[in-house]
Amino acid sequence: MYTGNKLSLNRLEQDFVELNFNNCNGSINKFDRETLGELSEALDILSSATNIQGLLLTSGKAAFIVGADITEFKAMFAAMGQQFLDDAVRINGLMSKLEDFPFPSVVAINGFALGGGFEICLACDARVISNNAKVGLPETGLGILPGWGGTVRLPRLTDFATALQWITSARQYSAKSAQTVNAVDLVVEPENLRSEALQFLQKMAEGQSDFKQRRQQKLSPLPQPADTIEAVAEAVRDAVISKVGNHYPAPLTVIELMTESSQLPREQAIEQESLAFYKLSQTPESRALIGLFLGDQHIAKKAKGYALALDQKLPELSKAGVIGAGIMGGGIAYQNAIQGYSVTMKDIDQSALDLGLREADKLLNKSVGRGKLTEQQALQMRAQITPTLDDGAIADCDMVVEAVVEHEGIKKQVLSALENQLTPSTYIASNTSTISINRLAEPLQRPENFCGMHFFNPVHSMKLVEVIRGENTSDSTIAAVCGYALGLGKKPIVVNDCPGFLVNRVLFALCFGLEMLVEQGADFQQIDSLAEQWGMPMGPAYLMDVVGIDTVNHCHGVMMEGLPERFVKTADIWPSEAIFKAGRLGQKNAKGYYKYELNEKGKPTKMSDPDAVKILQDLFGPCRELDQQEVIDRLMLAMAMEMVRCLEEGIVASPAEADMALIYGVGFPPFRGGICRWMDEEGLQSICDRADQYVALSELYRPTDKLREMAAAGKTFY
Numbered sequence: 001m002y003t004g005n006k007l008s009l010n011r012l013e014q015d016f017v018e019l020n021f022n023n024c025n026g027s028i029n030k031f032d033r034e035t036l037g038e039l040s041e042a043l044d045i046l047s048s049a050t051n052i053q054g055l056l057l058t059s060g061k062a063a064f065i066v067g068a069d070i071t072e073f074k075a076m077f078a079a080m081g082q083q084f085l086d087d088a089v090r091i092n093g094l095m096s097k098l099e100d101f102p103f104p105s106v107v108a109i110n111g112f113a114l115g116g117g118f119e120i121c122l123a124c125d126a127r128v129i130s131n132n133a134k135v136g137l138p139e140t141g142l143g144i145l146p147g148w149g150g151t152v153r154l155p156r157l158t159d160f161a162t163a164l165q166w167i168t169s170a171r172q173y174s175a176k177s178a179q180t181v182n183a184v185d186l187v188v189e190p191e192n193l194r195s196e197a198l199q200f201l202q203k204m205a206e207g208q209s210d211f212k213q214r215r216q217q218k219l220s221p222l223p224q225p226a227d228t229i230e231a232v233a234e235a236v237r238d239a240v241i242s243k244v245g246n247h248y249p250a251p252l253t254v255i256e257l258m259t260e261s262s263q264l265p266r267e268q269a270i271e272q273e274s275l276a277f278y279k280l281s282q283t284p285e286s287r288a289l290i291g292l293f294l295g296d297q298h299i300a301k302k303a304k305g306y307a308l309a310l311d312q313k314l315p316e317l318s319k320a321g322v323i324g325a326g327i328m329g330g331g332i333a334y335q336n337a338i339q340g341y342s343v344t345m346k347d348i349d350q351s352a353l354d355l356g357l358r359e360a361d362k363l364l365n366k367s368v369g370r371g372k373l374t375e376q377q378a379l380q381m382r383a384q385i386t387p388t389l390d391d392g393a394i395a396d397c398d399m400v401v402e403a404v405v406e407h408e409g410i411k412k413q414v415l416s417a418l419e420n421q422l423t424p425s426t427y428i429a430s431n432t433s434t435i436s437i438n439r440l441a442e443p444l445q446r447p448e449n450f451c452g453m454h455f456f457n458p459v460h461s462m463k464l465v466e467v468i469r470g471e472n473t474s475d476s477t478i479a480a481v482c483g484y485a486l487g488l489g490k491k492p493i494v495v496n497d498c499p500g501f502l503v504n505r506v507l508f509a510l511c512f513g514l515e516m517l518v519e520q521g522a523d524f525q526q527i528d529s530l531a532e533q534w535g536m537p538m539g540p541a542y543l544m545d546v547v548g549i550d551t552v553n554h555c556h557g558v559m560m561e562g563l564p565e566r567f568v569k570t571a572d573i574w575p576s577e578a579i580f581k582a583g584r585l586g587q588k589n590a591k592g593y594y595k596y597e598l599n600e601k602g603k604p605t606k607m608s609d610p611d612a613v614k615i616l617q618d619l620f621g622p623c624r625e626l627d628q629q630e631v632i633d634r635l636m637l638a639m640a641m642e643m644v645r646c647l648e649e650g651i652v653a654s655p656a657e658a659d660m661a662l663i664y665g666v667g668f669p670p671f672r673g674g675i676c677r678w679m680d681e682e683g684l685q686s687i688c689d690r691a692d693q694y695v696a697l698s699e700l701y702r703p704t705d706k707l708r709e710m711a712a713a714g715k716t717f718y
């Protein structure tokens, strides 16, 4: 009946018709403009065809339909109000047309049916699903809402509370859980999916199941009384706010919208949905979250691309080694084990090995306790780690990560000895956080096989791995190390060598911002609280306590030595030095900027400490309140200007990688999309003007000439 590039319509026996989604230009089905165009043509054909008993929707791909094409969102959302709404009316018209056909429709969901891909399923009269498939409406995770009838049909098929929970959480649900709440009708074995769905359709066509009555439910207001709806909405609103605060407008808009539209019939409810969808599509939060989704795809593609660009295929890594069983080495060994790599962990100290293994055990036991692993799986993973004091035990590794103490001389000695113990093809990476990769490569005979691999602490939960290319590092080393990081479930981003590499370089610019503020009498507790309200996971003073005040002072020294033109101490003694000199090392000895006590779960809890406040007041005078905008600007602009320099110097290749590095490396607030996205949203001219106000304080704030040119030309990073 119809054959397009994305879908086809075929008559089956007994006047049933199959609408099969099968994108011939890619491995997945998604709702891009072309697919929607073809769907419109196919539905027109069905409208004018005669003698149709029923419609079966199927997919020719491993997933059903993964959703709308997010790469088209930018252009779609740039459409002005009326055009956007016209588009929404047109697409919703397709869904309603399908729902209103005089014959029944059943969808066979064989894999992921997400977003728009699930919304079309909701427009069908019944949903038969393979037991390994997943469904969901993830749009609020992108700062928008399901705009093709999802907020209208899901509550009418399930119930208000369930639908609100599904949509505000943006989660994916298994076939079984979807059936429990009536979001799907029948769960079947994958091999029987098509035949069972067809059978379901035949029964509907024969009148064994009243599809018209099912439809009526979706066309009418919700049966639940308004006060029940209000009470549910209130509870979900409280839960959302307590989880993410007021920073994410999408779930809050959804709650308001669905409460109102619960009392409306389908057409009016869909109109309300389109208006709310448009409103959200214009928010900075949706631009940021969609940008992150695309940024994530970009870094994944880039990381895989290094291997694809090589002339020769890289051999599979079979055995990894970690040198140093401390906080980081132990964490890296654990990460290897849970991702299926066999790993040898070497140290010079038996007690360090014991400690590393105990940490791994603790994490594995936690996973067993949470039901994420069985005892058996945990034991198998634990057995992947071989602790050793013997140099010879790592000789057959094909990838070794050095994570010994942060001391250049010791590291050089360890790396040089390692190179002699390993085969010439083995890749070696250092987890140093501050020492130049080029300097560490100096004693090596094969510097081409060496690079930095900067994991973040705690290794198991921090997603970023900075892969640092030294001047002699080969492309195959970068490709192999990125492949290894991906295998460990991490997000590798390749950067060039410089003091602090990328993340610490910009983070320490922010920390210098804090030091200067406190030196001028600002209250570090007020600064922390403002930074947290702004969305940072922790304020800078608290962050320094977590990192360790000794480490912070060491890193300050590295930055001042490496980039002396900007990283300059503006007083004889700086706040973090004063804190350090008072023997306060941060969380590690329970006192730094704050003091710490262990809570009932054994976690350090931060408390205000008058002693620390006094140390700073004695040096810098009584605390004074600062303007909120000034505090945020002095922290963020220092970071932003340093990031601009990193981009211009080629330390990081693109704004998208820069932003993803901060999101995954320091927990930069996702709803702001990263520091480059933040600069775009603020406007580059405003950024330059505001930064200029502080240049007299520090060169860290000076905008580059190129940034000024971009601002003058009205350009943006994205």
Ligand SMILES: NC(=O)c1ccc[n+]([C@@H]2O[C@H](COP(=O)([O-])OP(=O)(O)OC[C@H]3O[C@@H](n4cnc5c(N)ncnc54)[C@H](O)[C@@H]3O)[C@@H](O)[C@H]2O)c1
Pocket (backbone or CB within 6 Å): 323, 324, 325, 326, 327, 328, 329, 346, 347, 348, 349, 352, 403, 404, 405, 406, 407, 410, 414, 431, 432, 433, 434, 454, 455, 456, 457
């Ligand atoms: N701790 C962090 O937050 C963090 C974050 C990122 C990177 N790093 C970097 O990771 C590396 C390790 O840091 P850490 O915090 O795990 O240190 P750590 O002090 O906890 O552990 C270092 C381990 O190295 C061992 N060691 C020392 N000399 C050795 C040798 N010759 N051979 C084998 N083992 C040796 C020590 O016994 C110790 O167990 C450092 O380069 C550090 O800068 C640390």
